[in-house]
Amino acid sequence: MNREELSEGLRNRIGDYWKVSSIAVTSQMALVIAIVAADIDSSERLLVSVAMIVAALFQIIAGDPAIKGSMMIASDLLNLDDDELKGSSTYEDLKATPWAMFRLTNLVLPVVVAVVAIVTMY
Secondary structure (H helix, E strand, C coil), rough: CHHHHHHHHHHHHHHHHHHHHHHHHHHHHHHHHHHHCCCCCCHHHHHHHHHHHHHHHEEEEHHHHHHHHHHHHHHHCCCCCCCHHHHHHHHHHHHHCCCCHHHHHHHHHHHHHHHHHHHHHC
């Protein structure tokens, strides 16, 4: 693959991640608003808790492949024999990208948000 194809693939994977994140965050925010705005009984709290967990799992399950795909495409870009790319700040930025931290954050943050929301409910 050439640089343009890899760059387009990287843009698509990052776009996929932001779509997944926006869906999960919007779902969790809507659930938190529902918790705060309504006086719900224990059976409804259980349903909201399950929905929170599902939103967190969706973020983790769909977000990690998008980050991993971005990481692999970035690695391919860095390995291209392209002097113009290697002399650019984009190359240095890709080289310094903390992919492992992004993947860890994608794992930890949705769980923390779900746990905090569930604890707040009970």
